Amino acid sequence: MKIMTCPFNGPRPVSEFFYWGEIRPMPDPATCSDESWADYIFNRNGAPGVKQEWWCHIASNTWFIAERNTEKDLVLRTYLFEEEL
Amino acid sequence: MPWRLLRFATTKKHPEPRMFTEHAELKPSYDVVIIGGGGHGLAAAYYLGRDHGITNVAVLEKGYIGGGNTGRNTTIIRSNYLTPEGVKFYDESVNLWQDLSQEFDLNLFYANRGHFTLAHTDSALRTMRWRAEVNKHYGVDSEVVGPDFVKRAAPMINLSCGHAPILGALYHAPGSIARHDAVAWGYGRGADMRGAEIHQQTEVLGIDVRGGKVCGVQTSRGYIATDKVLCAVAGFTPRILDMVDIKTPITIHPLQAMVSEPLKPWLDPILVSGSLHIYVSQSARGELVMGASLDPYELHSTRSTLDFVEGLSAHMLDMFPFLSHVKVMRQWAGMADMTPDFAPIMGKTPIEGFYLDAGWGTWGFKATPVCGKTMAHTIATDTPHPLINGFSLDRFRNYSLTGEKGAASVGH
Amino acid sequence: MKFPSPLSPIHDALLTGAAVWNSADSLPPSVSQFDASDPQKAALLGVADHSHLPRAGVKGPGATGWLAELGLSLPSRSNSWLPFPDGGLIGRLGNTEYLIEGNAARVAQIMQTPRAPGVYPVLRQDAVFALCGSRVNELLLQTCNVDFRCLVADPTQLLLTSMAGVSVLVLVAGNKIHPVYRLWCDGTYGLYLWETLTGIAEELGGGGIGLDALP
Numbered sequence: 103m104k105i106m107t108c109p110f111n112g113p114r115p116v117s118e119f120f121y122w123g124e125i126r127p128m129p130d131p132a133t134c135s136d137e138s139w140a141d142y143i144f145n146r147n148g149a150p151g152v153k154q155e156w157w158c159h160i161a162s163n164t165w166f167i168a169e170r171n172t173e174k175d176l177v178l179r180t181y182l183f184e185e186e187l
Numbered sequence: 188m189p190w191r192l193l194r195f196a197t198t199k200k201h202p203e204p205r206m207f208t209e210h211a212e213l214k215p216s217y218d219v220v221i222i223g224g225g226g227h228g229l230a231a232a233y234y235l236g237r238d239h240g241i242t243n244v245a246v247l248e249k250g251y252i253g254g255g256n257t258g259r260n261t262t263i264i265r266s267n268y269l270t271p272e273g274v275k276f277y278d279e280s281v282n283l284w285q286d287l288s289q290e291f292d293l294n295l296f297y298a299n300r301g302h303f304t305l306a307h308t309d310s311a312l313r314t315m316r317w318r319a320e321v322n323k324h325y326g327v328d329s330e331v332v333g334p335d336f337v338k339r340a341a342p343m344i345n346l347s348c349g350h351a352p353i354l355g356a357l358y359h360a361p362g363s364i365a366r367h368d369a370v371a372w373g374y375g376r377g378a379d380m381r382g383a384e385i386h387q388q389t390e391v392l393g394i395d396v397r398g399g400k401v402c403g404v405q406t407s408r409g410y411i412a413t414d415k416v417l418c419a420v421a422g423f424t425p426r427i428l429d430m431v432d433i434k435t436p437i438t439i440h441p442l443q444a445m446v447s448e449p450l451k452p453w454l455d456p457i458l459v460s461g462s463l464h465i466y467v468s469q470s471a472r473g474e475l476v477m478g479a480s481l482d483p484y485e486l487h488s489t490r491s492t493l494d495f496v497e498g499l500s501a502h503m504l505d506m507f508p509f510l511s512h513v514k515v516m517r518q519w520a521g522m523a524d525m526t527p528d529f530a531p532i533m534g535k536t537p538i539e540g541f542y543l544d545a546g547w548g549t550w551g552f553k554a555t556p557v558c559g560k561t562m563a564h565t566i567a568t569d570t571p572h573p574l575i576n577g578f579s580l581d582r583f584r585n586y587s588l589t590g591e592k593g594a595a596s597v598g599h
Numbered sequence: 600m601k602f603p604s605p606l607s608p609i610h611d612a613l614l615t616g617a618a619v620w621n622s623a624d625s626l627p628p629s630v631s632q633f634d635a636s637d638p639q640k641a642a643l644l645g646v647a648d649h650s651h652l653p654r655a656g657v658k659g660p661g662a663t664g665w666l667a668e669l670g671l672s673l674p675s676r677s678n679s680w681l682p683f684p685d686g687g688l689i690g691r692l693g694n695t696e697y698l699i700e701g702n703a704a705r706v707a708q709i710m711q712t713p714r715a716p717g718v719y720p721v722l723r724q725d726a727v728f729a730l731c732g733s734r735v736n737e738l739l740l741q742t743c744n745v746d747f748r749c750l751v752a753d754p755t756q757l758l759l760t761s762m763a764g765v766s767v768l769v770l771v772a773g774n775k776i777h778p779v780y781r782l783w784c785d786g787t788y789g790l791y792l793w794e795t796l797t798g799i800a801e802e803l804g805g806g807g808i809g810l811d812a813l814p
Binding site: 103104115116117120121123124136137140141144145146147148149150153155172173174175 | 424425426428429434435436437438439483484485486487488490492493494524527583584585586
Binding site for chain 1: 677692761
């Protein structure tokens, strides 16, 4: 069983979580070009590496950030968005 | 056959030629370099030689041929997709499949079984009706059938399926299975006979692009000059595209599968259930070949998990309770290159001479012949084949996605 | 103003000939006895339905202050709960979300008091079950990934996890020798979870029981 650690509820099986993809800065939709908006909504950094991703603990609806190596499947760190501000 | 066996027995030198020629060295240059020795890459090499007379071709494979998603899928062949682009494209592929054993002089164990996509909800049934209408319009044999029909075709099925009773199904009579290794080997041998070179254990380390044009490929066994490169590497696509700085929406998710111990033949058709996340068929060896849904998060790994076996087994028992004492023999995973509209990315790219055959996610095996054929055409003429116009990389710049909802193992 | 509690989400599944119903207290009916073998089942593995209890939920940045102004003593840390002195309980399901249950006066007070800024109502149509008996851990092993015995060590804790694929909220009532686990899930999953839990319980020698049989 793979374990993900919710910053709020502690270590839980990964089946209790929902994955929402890599954190990416959004360009300002009012000012950016069609091309850079298309790049934002469609294109992804598909190559493996350490990425910061949104995850959610479903049972408690806790959204948090996981730093994960997508090649080795290692979770390096999880933390709440507010903790990083 | 007995005569050949006798001949083998009386000679010390192995008289039967190997499937392919082994080439000790890479040549300094080729007309076309194909990255990826899976079904798609080898088929492209085959059709380049057969249809376009281009035989100075190298197929570079990092591991061994057919060792990627070609050898990791559940071998289902069908064309009952949803979009017109998809239906026309996959139907051409099904037609090509039917003569392939003959053409290769190799038994692909191509078996026409009939394919049921089960509907457990009203909304699934609505999508089935829609798919059936689109399919019929393009001459593809597809119809919506009731639970009784399903029960007759698969008498062991439990129609109540735990908490998700079967309301009906989309029945696609041409649905088939084939032996996947044989497909790669058949195309490989055909390409080899026409002069293409297959180089296994040869990793691509870089692609030489000058002035927006491909000039060559750097490999683990030296540099090759070429002005045409086809990238057909499925789960490794983002890594190759990083070398040439092309951005795509492709993300990699593992797709897992498993087989049971061999059983007496009891399941003729191929059954797919989106609600239970199952697709299952019985192979010629009697093993149940079972797949589930994509792993829900990005991962570049071919390691399988216990969660997967538990989840899929539980759903299999909902559908076939009598299997409770059957053992699972093997499980594995492949890296599926997913696109947001569940359609592939094929054709030319912003780099001249760099062609892409990717985004094959969970639906690539059945398309092997038609991909090879259309990509060979695209490379030979430097013009996209009409069948792949809807699949160009440009669609993600022009907001014109395909929306293929007939793809396997994805929730809708 | 009257705020009738809805029927239990699994009400129809409880309509068996042997069940004895309790319709007192102006609450929706509940099953006090499932059948004559309730005590034996409860000793091994019993599943009872608590869904009829009155219930309210609030959340939002102003929720803590607003509830304190109503005179409620609140759990000080997240994922914990407190019993009310006059019956029922209040649970804190995170930093700013609360569940109040089992005390009709408190629930009515929360429903009727005008809400302050930053306080939002949460619709609670949960299915609520209680699990008890000596074989309860065998059932948990089949349905859940978290060992509920951690709750016995710290009975003020609330656990948010999933059981048989359904998100649940769990706490322990009863005592250390005879723990009773109470779990809440979304009412629409109620029937599925009830059937799953009672199905396993029956295999282990228990089954559905009435509320009177709980320790």
